[in-house]
Amino acid sequence: MKSGSVSLRTVKVTRYVSPLREGGSLPAIAEADDNFLYVLKFRGSGQGVKSLIAELIGGELARIMGLSVPELVFANLDEAFGRTEPDEEIQDLLKFSTGLNLALHYLSGAITYDPLFLQPDALTASKIVWLDSFITNVDRTARNTNMLIWHKELWLIDHGASLYFHHSWDNWQNQAEKPFAAIKDHVLLKWATRLDEVNETMHELLNQEVLSGIVALIPDDWLLDHASGLDPVAVRQVYTDFLVTRLNNSMIFVNEAKNAGKLSL
Numbered sequence: 001m002k003s004g005s006v007s008l009r010t011v012k013v014t015r016y017v018s019p020l021r022e023g024g025s026l027p028a029i030a031e032a033d034d035n036f037l038y039v040l041k042f043r044g045s046g047q048g049v050k051s052l053i054a055e056l057i058g059g060e061l062a063r064i065m066g067l068s069v070p071e072l073v074f075a076n077l078d079e080a081f082g083r084t085e086p087d088e089e090i091q092d093l094l095k096f097s098t099g100l101n102l103a104l105h106y107l108s109g110a111i112t113y114d115p116l117f118l119q120p121d122a123l124t125a126s127k128i129v130w131l132d133s134f135i136t137n138v139d140r141t142a143r144n145t146n147m148l149i150w151h152k153e154l155w156l157i158d159h160g161a162s163l164y165f166h167h168s169w170d171n172w173q174n175q176a177e178k179p180f181a182a183i184k185d186h187v188l189l190k191w192a193t194r195l196d197e198v199n200e201t202m203h204e205l206l207n208q209e210v211l212s213g214i215v216a217l218i219p220d221d222w223l224l225d226h227a228s229g230l231d232p233v234a235v236r237q238v239y240t241d242f243l244v245t246r247l248n249n250s251m252i253f254v255n256e257a258k259n260a261g262k263l264s265l
Contacts (some may be wrong), residue, residue, distance in 0.1 A: 007217075008056075008072055008073055008074055008217055009034075009071075009073045009074070010073065010074040010075075010076060010100075011032035011033055011034050011036075011038070011073050011074070011075055011076070011103070012032060012033040012075075012076045012078070013030050013031070013032055013033075013040065013075050013076065013077050013078070013081060013101075013103075014031055014032060014033050015030060015031040016028060016030050016081070016090075016094070017029040017030055017031060017037065019087075019090060020039065026042065026045055026089070026090070026093055027039050027040060027041050027042070027045075028040050028042075028090075029106055030075070030103070032073075032075060032103070036105060036106070037105075037106035037108065038073065038075060038103035038104060038105060038106050039070075039103060039104045039105075039106050039157075040075055040101060040102075040103045041055060041101060041102045041103065041104070041160065042077075042093055042094075042096075042097040042101055043096075043097050043099065043100070043101050043102075043222070044092075044093050044094070044095070044096025044097035044098075045093065045097075047160060049222040049223075050163075050166055050167065051160035051161075052101065052102040052160070052222060053163070053166070053218055053222060053239075054135070054159055054160050054161065054162040054163045054166075055072070055102055055104075055158070055159050055160045055162075056072060056102060056214075056217060056218060057135065057159070057162070057163065057214055057215065057218075057239070057243075058131070058135050058137060058159025058160075058162045058163075059072045059104070059156075059159055060072065060214045060217065061131060061134070061135065061206075061214065062131055062156050062159070064205065064206070064210065064214075065127055065131060065202070065205065066127070067124070067127055067128065067131070067156055068153055068154060068155045068156065069104075069155065069156045069157070070104040070105040070106070070107055070155065070157065071104070071105040072102060072103070072104055073102075073103050073104075073105070074100050074101070074102065074103075074219070075100070075101045075102065075103040076099065076100055076101075077094065077097050077098055077099065077100075077101055078098070079098045081094055081098075099221065100219050100221065100222070104157060107148055107150040107155060109150070110148040110149060110150035110155065111148065111149050111150075112145065112147075112148060112149075113145045113147035113148060113149055113154060113187075114145075115142065115145075115187055115188070118149060118154070119191060120154055120188060120191055121191075122191055122192070122193045122194045123194050123197075123198070124154065125188040125189075125191035125192040125193075126191075126192040126193065126194040126195050126197070126198045127198050128140070128156065128188055128192075129183065129186055129188055129189055129192035129195065129257055130192075130195060130198045130199060130202060130250075130254065130257070132162075132180075132183065132186060133180045133183050133253040133254070133256070133257050134202075134243075134246055134247070134250065134253065135159065135162040135163055136162055136163060136164055136165070136175075136180050136182075137159055137161060137162040138161050138162075138164065138182045139158065139159075139160075139161035139162075140186055140187055140188070141185045141186065141187055142185075142187045145187050146158040146159075147187075163239075163242075165242060166239075169238075172238055172241075172242050173245065175242070176241075176242045176245035176246045176249065177245065177246075177249045177252060178252070178253075179252050179253050179255070179256035180253045180256055180257070181256065183253070183256060183257045183260050184260040184263070186257075186260075189257065189260060189261050190261060192257065192261055193261070195254050195257055195258055195261075196254070196258075199250055199251070199254045202247070202250070203247070203250070206247055207247075208240070208244050211240055211243040211244055211247070212240045214243075215236050215239045215240045215243070216236065218236060218239070220232040223235045223236060
């Protein structure tokens, strides 16, 4: 799903197919009422709705940047859905995830990206490194690439570990202007040799209107129970302000990535 207008479909989950026991979030393969399979991310997982917010923002940014990401959809989970689930852990997860969740289109037959078998072109690598620096994504390392090969193309998945400022919240302004030191561990860093070019393009592509349009997609009820005590409108504004501030100071994280790249060669 490449560039275009920012919008998400809503589907209704009709069948729980199987769990994907990765990390602590227990995503699952599920079928929806459109007869497609999805990787379902649950609001009731240990990481909660903040993981879904990061997934939504990161995935939609990647799409607008022209990177390949599975379609994101809102997935509605009925209250009665998990009552017949025999696994108590999964039953609890489903019970606490009633309502709107987030899902990614399931890429059937995709394989995990391995840099030993596929080296991306410099522009693609630079776009991905720029994106992950921008949204402070700590989870695109050799240990866990969070990328798939599907139909001989590189696809990005799982941005839930991004935007870690929202786990503390009080110092978001300071976090927005910080370099991203964790980029030194990025699996594509050594191929990201066109960061200045990508940075210039991203300033033409992204602006406050585009960023606020992505943030506007966040459902209000994902923002209601917030430690900051702010209402959903105010919380949504902080997400927008963080992204705009970070974009305006992008040379800070671009230079960090360039210097880290030199050390990785």
